[in-house]
Structure formats: C-alpha cells, structure tokens
Amino acid sequence: MTPPPGGARRMFKIDQNLFDIGRMDTLATGGTPLHRLDPRAKLITTLAFIVAVVSFDKYTLSALIPFFVFPLVMIAGGGLPFAYLLRKVLVVAPFALFVGAFNPLLDREILFRLGGLGISGGWVSYLSILIRFGLTVTAALTLIALTGFNTVCLGLEKLAVPRPFVIQLLFLYRYIFVLTDEAARLVRARSLRVFEASGLGFKPFVSMVGHLLLRTLDRAQRVHLAMRCRGFEGQMPVLRPTHFGLPEVRHIALWVPLFVLMRVYNLPIKLGLWITGFFA
Amino acid sequence: MSHHTIEAKDLHFVYPDGTVGLDGVSFHIGHGESVALVGANGAGKSTLLMHLNGCLAATQGAMRIGDYPVTAKNLKAVRRTVGMVFQDPDDQLFMPTVFDDVAFGPLNLGLPEAEVELKVMQALETVGATHLRKRPPYKLSGGEKRSVAIAAVLSMSPDILVMDEPSANLDPRSRRRLIQLLKTFEHTKIIATHDLDLAMELCRRTIVLHRGRVTADGPTDEIFQNETLLADSGLEKPLSMQSCPRCGQSCR
Structure with a gap:
C-alpha cells in the first residue's frame, strides 16, 4: 500500500486542530x-x-x-x-x-x-x-x-471594547469552521487527483486561495442578506443576563x-x- | 386579510454581468395558499425569491406583498411579513448559539426581553429543537440546522414563509419530518424546490419557471402529469408518479 499523499495527511491535522477549538467550548x-x-x-x-x-x-x-x-x-x-x-x-x-x-x-x-x-x-x-x-x-x-470564546467576547463588549471589533471576533469564530471546511475540501479534491505526481507544483494552491476568497465574499454577501432579512441595521443584539x-x-x-x-x-x-x- | 398575499407584475431582472434572471414574471398568490416554485437549475427560482423581500430590486415591473409594494421605504414592513429560509443554513445561522440566533430577529424588531424569550422558546418548540438552544450552530447536524433556521424565521411571526430548497441535503427521515412540520403551518407559503414529491405533498399549486419566465401556473397534480411541459422546462415527473422500476406498473 502506498502512503497517503502529504497533502491529505497535513489536512487531516488541520481538521483535527479545529475540532479541538470546539473542545475548548465543551470545556467551557x-x-x-x-x-x-x-x-x-x-x-x-x-x-x-x-x-x-x-x-x-x-x-x-x-x-x-x-x-x-x-x-x-x-x-x-x-x-x-x-x-x-x-x-x-x-x-x-x-x-x-x-x-x-x-x-x-x-x-x-x-x-x-x-x-x-x-x-x-x-x-x-x-x-x-x-x-x-x-x-x-x-x-x-x-x-x-x-x-467559552463567545462569552469572552460578550465580556469584552461589556467592558466597553468597541462593538465592531467584538462583532468581527464573533464572526471570525463562527465562520472559521465553515471556511476551513471549504479549504479542506479543496485540498482534498486536489490530493485525490495528484497521486504520486507533483500535481502542477505550487500553481493549484494559488488558484485555491483565489477560489476561497471568492467563495468567502459570496458567503459574506449571503450572510449579510440573511441578517438584513431579519431586521439587522448595524446593531448586534444579544440577550444574556450578566451579573457582577x-x-x-x-x-x-x-x-x-x-x-x-x-x-x-x-x-x-x-x-x-x-x-x-x-x-x- | 389582504396582507398575506403576494403579487408580481411583469418582473424583469438583469444581473450586473448581463445575465437575465427574470424575463417578465407575473402571478398572484392568495392568503394561505401553498405554492411550489419549480424549475431546472438556473431557471430563476432563487432570483425570484430574492425579490420577495427586497434582497434584489426588479429592473422593471413591481412586486407587492399585501398592502406594500416592495420598495426601499417599505423594506422593514415587508421583511417582517416575509420570513425567508435560506438554502444553506450556514448562511442563516450566524450567531454564537441557537438561542441567540432565533432571538436575533425579534430583538431587532425591538420586542421586550421577556417576549423575545417566549417567542424563541415557542419557535424552537414548534420545530422540536428546544434541547439545542445552547448549542453552537456549527455543531448541529444538517437536519437540526434546517429546523433551527426555520425556527429563526418563525420567531418573527411572519405571515408569509419563503423557502429555498428546504429538503436539500436532508436524509430521508429528516426530510419526512420537515414535510410533516411544514404541513402544520398555516402561513402563505412559497417553496422553491427540485424535490417534486415534496411539492406534491405540500402544495396544491405549482408555478413552473424556465429561463426566467413562467411556463405554467396551476394545480400541482395536473402540471406534474404533463410530461411535455415538464420536459420543455427541463424537469422530470416526480418519482411517485413514475412507473415502478421493478414491476413496471404505474401506481396512478
């Protein structure tokens, strides 16, 4: 049996690490x-x-x-x-x-x-x-x-950290999983078709990054639409009582x-x- | 109650790159009607849905939701009336937890906290997802995500429900559950779908789109029997209407 291509092995590791971020939330x-x-x-x-x-x-x-x-x-x-x-x-x-x-x-x-x-x-x-x-x-x-990451963000907001900054963090955390999933699929699709060859070297990765950017922009647009559909006008309301x-x-x-x-x-x-x- | 109706008059829409999305679409949907919107890929279904709550503005023609024409001025009222369930739940569930996400709409509407909580719990109960309320959306299964996305829209008490491919990516049992759930809703519904069997179960009326035009609008049963019409619009008879692949007999 031939060993799996390096790309696949690396990707598996990235998957694993992200899954671990999820574990931090479970601990919380x-x-x-x-x-x-x-x-x-x-x-x-x-x-x-x-x-x-x-x-x-x-x-x-x-x-x-x-x-x-x-x-x-x-x-x-x-x-x-x-x-x-x-x-x-x-x-x-x-x-x-x-x-x-x-x-x-x-x-x-x-x-x-x-x-x-x-x-x-x-x-x-x-x-x-x-x-x-x-x-x-x-x-x-x-x-x-x-x-938990989200609660840390909530704490930041309550401590008067500017809202746009906190919202950026929240969105980063929410969509990093979706983004890496997409990246993982792209890399997997490539590695499944390279076999033992070099797979055109560095070039496919350049176009992958481009693709990823375009997909991300598309998704950002759709997420924004979904937010607007539910009345978003610049304020991010969160309902969670805190007690100091x-x-x-x-x-x-x-x-x-x-x-x-x-x-x-x-x-x-x-x-x-x-x-x-x-x-x- | 006239505000649960939808009226499209000669809608035209051209994308900035010149692609024609809609090419003269007209229809009227009455209060409480459940309508399937079918058509091949790229027929203009999603484009049409985007017009229903002003995500896209027609280049020509007019869309009317109840008493309001869909214009920039009426957007808030229109978006409160029309609840839109997106095709990819990941686009719709952007908040840190399920509860926050379902509460997002009501909070934006400015409802008092106690009422928001009540609405969220009611919506989650309707879709059978109260146990998920503290979970982050990215950890849910496809079926759970779909249920929560529907709850996120229900919590705003819309009069009209618009769904883009609600059964896409669902396993058979989740799909069945979704159909049962949608049957219990009394809202005016527009369901864009490739799942013609789902359309048969949920919608008496069907609108067929092809290349941005309405090629048929009538009772679902009749339209799905009409093989030439379906073929011309790039569609096939629903599975439940086709002959049995084993014995070759038709059940209808």
Whole structure:
C-alpha cells in the first residue's frame, strides 16, 4: 500500500486542530465556581496577569516563577485537562522559539557564571521570553476554556471594547469552521487527483486561495442578506443576563493585588534570603 | 386579510454581468395558499425569491406583498411579513448559539426581553429543537440546522414563509419530518424546490419557471402529469408518479 499523499495527511491535522477549538467550548460548559464567574471578572484578572508578566525587565527569570500559581490554580479549580492545554501551548510554541532564537547570538555579554560556565545575557533573555510565553498563553487558553470564546467576547463588549471589533471576533469564530471546511475540501479534491505526481507544483494552491476568497465574499454577501432579512441595521443584539456580584469582586480582589505583590517583590529571592538567613 | 398575499407584475431582472434572471414574471398568490416554485437549475427560482423581500430590486415591473409594494421605504414592513429560509443554513445561522440566533430577529424588531424569550422558546418548540438552544450552530447536524433556521424565521411571526430548497441535503427521515412540520403551518407559503414529491405533498399549486419566465401556473397534480411541459422546462415527473422500476406498473 502506498502512503497517503502529504497533502491529505497535513489536512487531516488541520481538521483535527479545529475540532479541538470546539473542545475548548465543551470545556467551557463545566459547572465549577470558576466557570460560573462573570466573564468580565476573568477577563480583568487575566489581563492584569498578562500585563504584570510582560512588564518585567528582559533578564528576569526567578521573579516570573511564582506567576505560575495563577494558571495552575485556574486549571485545577476549573477541572481542566492539564495535558490537553499543554499540548495546545506547544502547538503555538514554535512562534516563541523563533522570536527569541537570535537573542543568544546578539547579546553575548556574560551575565553570571554557573559553576565554570558563563551564561550570556542572550540566553537569559531567551529563556525569559519562553517562560513569559508559557505563562501568557496558558493564561489566555485557560480563560477561554473556562469561559467559552463567545462569552469572552460578550465580556469584552461589556467592558466597553468597541462593538465592531467584538462583532468581527464573533464572526471570525463562527465562520472559521465553515471556511476551513471549504479549504479542506479543496485540498482534498486536489490530493485525490495528484497521486504520486507533483500535481502542477505550487500553481493549484494559488488558484485555491483565489477560489476561497471568492467563495468567502459570496458567503459574506449571503450572510449579510440573511441578517438584513431579519431586521439587522448595524446593531448586534444579544440577550444574556450578566451579573457582577460578590464572587466576581472577590476573584479580582484576590488575584490582582497578588500580581502586584509578585511584580514588585521578587518572592523566590526573598524566600531564599529568608531561608539562608534562618540557617546562618 | 389582504396582507398575506403576494403579487408580481411583469418582473424583469438583469444581473450586473448581463445575465437575465427574470424575463417578465407575473402571478398572484392568495392568503394561505401553498405554492411550489419549480424549475431546472438556473431557471430563476432563487432570483425570484430574492425579490420577495427586497434582497434584489426588479429592473422593471413591481412586486407587492399585501398592502406594500416592495420598495426601499417599505423594506422593514415587508421583511417582517416575509420570513425567508435560506438554502444553506450556514448562511442563516450566524450567531454564537441557537438561542441567540432565533432571538436575533425579534430583538431587532425591538420586542421586550421577556417576549423575545417566549417567542424563541415557542419557535424552537414548534420545530422540536428546544434541547439545542445552547448549542453552537456549527455543531448541529444538517437536519437540526434546517429546523433551527426555520425556527429563526418563525420567531418573527411572519405571515408569509419563503423557502429555498428546504429538503436539500436532508436524509430521508429528516426530510419526512420537515414535510410533516411544514404541513402544520398555516402561513402563505412559497417553496422553491427540485424535490417534486415534496411539492406534491405540500402544495396544491405549482408555478413552473424556465429561463426566467413562467411556463405554467396551476394545480400541482395536473402540471406534474404533463410530461411535455415538464420536459420543455427541463424537469422530470416526480418519482411517485413514475412507473415502478421493478414491476413496471404505474401506481396512478
């Protein structure tokens, strides 16, 4: 038996990944207290978290470590599958790996010595980028897995993010599945007819992208018609009661000051000094 | 009640690229009538449907829904009267959840929240889809999508239902369920379809389109018996009227 053409195998993977986005929504239907929190509370804490993590100096390492407590508590408290989220983080990891890849080459100044080995600033900042990447992406993913993409959008709107922006996000999320289905069908149709040949090389893909664009425009037109038929005049009405109560205030009041604390004080060093002082 | 009627007078429509969509279409559909609109691919069915609620404007001639001519000024009233179920439910179900989607029309009409909820639940109940209300539309099966798309239109309490290929892409059982459901509706109905058997069950009257013109307009039974007419319009007798492929006997 001949192996399936590469195109088909790749496509299968894309299908799989998108199906997984759907799984995030399934996770969001959980019933833990964290799930039930108003999306605004979760959005505000996650944003505060990301700002705190990103605002550190580029050589920061140890001070970042305590921040792992936030995603870990969210994952444990929300009963989310840790391995699954880790896999999702790894899917986007190459991006961070490339972003920082030149740091060790450009920044060769020795920052400190570990035994006989000199560690340059570039390696430290590279590692710092990777840790920050891990922290922020995990936080964002847990936010979506605890809340659901649409509810996150609703929270954004309630937090006075401009409506057109939120509607764009909602539509992107609604139609990304339809679009990838169409793309998958096109690629499958090609790969079923190339066999072992090169399949005219790159050319079919160019026309596929064109086709996809035209189909998307057509669909956009039909969707717009469907909206107009039901009275759409620029406003996107959504009916969903939200309640910002004591649990929400508690959630923010617990986490945000903690982020400030961890941002201002380097807790691992403090702890280290305290322990070494204790034994001295 | 005159506002459940549809009247087309000598409609002409030419697409911007010069393709003739409609070439002088006239008919009158009375209150409570159920009419099938049949014709080969490209005969102008979808183009005609688009004129019913002002998605397209005729280049010549006039369309009238009840008391209102379909013009830019009356669009809101016309669109409230005419509920349009699109051919591809994915075009119609654009909101994050089924509930939001069915609520979209009533909310745009400015109904109070409590009434919107009531209307949504009633519409979902009518099509037997209350259990789907929290699901995202892209995760539904073809039959479920179709039901929800119909509910999304019913929730606006239209007087006239317009459907484009309602049975397309449905499995036999879902199709049967759809037919049973549509039978219970008392709205004025226009159903554009290739499914002539469905047309036989749901519509007493049929309008045949061919190349943008009406080639026949009359009782469904008579039109589907007329083999020359069907052949001239690029159609075939419905399966239920053809002889049995096994024994060769005709059941009618």
